[in-house]
Every structure is written in C-alpha cells, then in structure tokens.
Amino acid sequence: MVPSLRINPSVGKKNLGFTLLEVLITMTIIGILTAVAAPSFITFIKRDRLVTNSNQLHSVFKFARSEAIKRNQTVSVKTSNNQWQVQTAINSTQTTLNIFEVTHSSISVDLKDIDISSAGELDQMYQILVSDSDSTTTDFTLCVLQSGQSWLVEAPETC
Helix, strand or coil, X not given: CCCCCCCCCCCCCCCCXXXXXXXXXXXXHHHHXXXXXXXXXXXXXXXXXXXXXXXXXXXXXXXXXXXXXXXXXXXXXXXXXXXXXXXXXXXXXXXEEEEEECCCCCCEECXXXXXXXXXXXXXXXXXXXXXXXXXCCCCEEEEECCCCCEEEEECCCCC
C-alpha cells in the first residue's frame, strides 16, 4: 500500500520571493557600504600608481647600473619624451637597452640624465621625485648615492 501525500495549499505560498521591504533594506545597506568604501578604494588606487611607478623607476636604474658593471663600460640614462632610456654604445652605435615610462597621466617623475661608470658609480648624488600632486597620497623619492647605491623613501623624507 502506498501512503497518500497530503498537500497543504497554504504552505509555500508566502515564501516564494522577497518582499519589497526586504529588497529596499538590502539596497540601502549596499549603498551605505559603497559610500563608506569608495574614498578608501580611490586612495588605494592612487597609492598603488605611485608605488608601481616608483618601483619601476628603481628597477630601471638598478638594471642600468648592473649593465654598466657587466659590460664594463659607461651606461647613460637619458631623458627623452617623458621617458628614461638606458643607453650604451655597442659597436660604436648608441643602443637603447631599457625604457622607463610613466604608466599614468596623473603621475609626474622628475627625471634626470645620469651617466653610470663601468664601476657602477655616478658623478654626484641624485634625488628623483615621483609625485601625483595630490595631498591625500604620499609621494616617493628615488635616492641614488654617488657610489650607485639606491633606495626609495616616502617624501618628505630626504635621502
């Protein structure tokens, strides 16, 4: 004998979806959370742009210094069209080995022409500022000693 199923017509009809009040409360909570999180997220993006450009600039300088030592010849880092080009003479021809270019229009970099000797040394100390001209973020400075040692600091710290 098969048991018969009883179906209660009132069960399940009330729980078929969300009420208008539940949807409005959920949307209000999402709106409040978005309003609170948006400024922090924008600041995070700006800081990430500065950090990325600073690290890339530092990486290109370290590459240029290592190439000067490896090739046992002078390597120049020249400013051209808002780029920093690592150049050296190969078979009496000036050749570009690497290029640093700012990745976002809001970032400005105080690029300088630098000659790195075959020993990895420079003629003077350099401080290269990476900035976005925004007071809500902290700028960075690439510090390069005459010995060729380099590191990044958060501005307004000095080298």
